[in-house]
Amino acid sequence: MIGRIEIRTTGRGLREITREVQAAVAESGLVEGLCTVMIQHTSASLTIQENADPSARHDLEQWIDRHVPEGDPHYTHTLEGADDMPAHIRAAITATTLSIPIADGRLALGTWQGIYLWEHRRRGSTRRCVVHIGG
Amino acid sequence: MIGRIEIRTTGRGLREITREVQAAVAESGLVEGLCTVMIQHTSASLTIQENADPSARHDLEQWIDRHVPEGDPHYTHTLEGADDMPAHIRAAITATTLSIPIADGRLALGTWQGIYLWEHRRRGSTRRCVVHIGG
Amino acid sequence: MIGRIEIRTTGRGLREITREVQAAVAESGLVEGLCTVMIQHTSASLTIQENADPSARHDLEQWIDRHVPEGDPHYTHTLEGADDMPAHIRAAITATTLSIPIADGRLALGTWQGIYLWEHRRRGSTRRCVVHIGG
Numbered sequence: 045m046i047g048r049i050e051i052r053t054t055g056r057g058l059r060e061i062t063r064e065v066q067a068a069v070a071e072s073g074l075v076e077g078l079c080t081v082m083i084q085h086t087s088a089s090l091t092i093q094e095n096a097d098p099s100a101r102h103d104l105e106q107w108i109d110r111h112v113p114e115g116d117p118h119y120t121h122t123l124e125g126a127d128d129m130p131a132h133i134r135a136a137i138t139a140t141t142l143s144i145p146i147a148d149g150r151l152a153l154g155t156w157q158g159i160y161l162w163e164h165r166r167r168g169s170t171r172r173c174v175v176h177i178g179g
Numbered sequence: 180m181i182g183r184i185e186i187r188t189t190g191r192g193l194r195e196i197t198r199e200v201q202a203a204v205a206e207s208g209l210v211e212g213l214c215t216v217m218i219q220h221t222s223a224s225l226t227i228q229e230n231a232d233p234s235a236r237h238d239l240e241q242w243i244d245r246h247v248p249e250g251d252p253h254y255t256h257t258l259e260g261a262d263d264m265p266a267h268i269r270a271a272i273t274a275t276t277l278s279i280p281i282a283d284g285r286l287a288l289g290t291w292q293g294i295y296l297w298e299h300r301r302r303g304s305t306r307r308c309v310v311h312i313g314g
Numbered sequence: 315m316i317g318r319i320e321i322r323t324t325g326r327g328l329r330e331i332t333r334e335v336q337a338a339v340a341e342s343g344l345v346e347g348l349c350t351v352m353i354q355h356t357s358a359s360l361t362i363q364e365n366a367d368p369s370a371r372h373d374l375e376q377w378i379d380r381h382v383p384e385g386d387p388h389y390t391h392t393l394e395g396a397d398d399m400p401a402h403i404r405a406a407i408t409a410t411t412l413s414i415p416i417a418d419g420r421l422a423l424g425t426w427q428g429i430y431l432w433e434h435r436r437r438g439s440t441r442r443c444v445v446h447i448g449g
Contacts, residue, residue, distance in 0.1 A: 046346055046422070076180075077313065078215055084424030085424055086362065086363050086370075091271050091275075094221045100221075100264065103268070107251075120372060132363060132373075133377050138271055139409070140362040143311075154221070154307070178313065178347065178448065178449055179449070212446070227356065228356050228406060234390045235391045238389050238390055238391045238403070242386075245388070273406060273407065278352070282316050289356070289442070292356055314449070
């Protein structure tokens with residue numbers, strides 16, 4: 045089964061999408077299988093992170109902002125704005141696709157794991173993910 | 180088929196799990212297909228790395244320790260210990276899920292590739308992975 | 315279905331392989347499913363990146379070259395050349411496997427997304443990828 049998820053982001057940061065992906069799994073009716081999520085953009089990405097304490101997400105964003113900064117004088121790809129090239133690099137060092145086993149009709153995530161869409165552009169955008177659910 | 184792998188780690192570093200994953204593939208009896216491994220934690224991760232020279236793993240650990248250090252004064256998520264926030268960042272820039280084709284009843288890894296569980300906490304822990312094997 | 319793709323690289327950098335992967339999907343005849351590509355090496359990797367402006371790939375290469383440099387005095391794994399250890403680290407922080415949904419008989423990539431093989435060794439090599447295509 046192929047599903048589509050559309051998320052409206054309003055700025056940088058991690059936005060949980062576990063509920064949306066789980067809804068696609070429920071709709072498939074599959075009890076055991078594999079769920080793959082792919083984001084169709086190169087300036088936003090995916091990650092599985094702790095869903096408990098928001099300070100972990102805050103620190104993640106701060107770390108990546110220091111290590112893949114805006115305004116690095118080495119960048120030549122600058123026409124689309126100062127936040128565009130760092131967005132591509134941030135996407136390259138995190139994930140564009142995630143595959144999660146399904147057991148007992150649910151995503152087999154650990155207790156503290158959530159699936160996140162990581163927006164890397166300042167203004168955000170409408171982000172599209174494709175979900176494949178199969179045996 | 181859904182399988183479970185439990186690994187007891189005793190501290191930071193890369194611990195090979197190729198044998199355990201290959202055992203799950205053998206148990207499935209599948210000759211051709213796809214094997215997906217997901218680690219159910221956000222302070223440990225997965226990677227496919229060279230299985231020949233241990234110095235490569237040593238240098239990997241040293242690189243990540245310098246680039247995602249403990250005790251960074253920017254961290255605010257510090258309640259669970261100085262090694263907790265770097266563990267989450269290290270997990271975000273490596274992999275939580277890996278999908279490996281199966282051919283001739285075996286993981287289709289390259290000659291020098293091994294699957295590794297990368298423990299990012301100082302004391303280690305019992306780490307759980309879920310394995311999906313399908314056509 | 316299991317397919318094989320062999321790519322001859324001639325030096326560092328991102329080399330698009332979308333066409334080769336799409337050809338394997340077409341050959342399978344599958345209309346809906348999942349395509350997984352795995353590179354069988356630990357000194358080259360895979361990424362999904364923007365396929366429009368080559369300056370984005372140039373800057374990606376430059377960023378990784380500054381953050382995972384050659385000749386870092388901390389490296390101990392140096393027998394295979396100055397570019398070998400950085401290649402392993404670069405592979406660890408990018409991707410070894412990518413899973414892409416198939417819809418309407420084609421890879422369900424976003425408009426500006428391409429699949430790239432990222433060569434991390436100076437001289438390049440013949441690189442082998444295994445492709446799994448399934449329902």
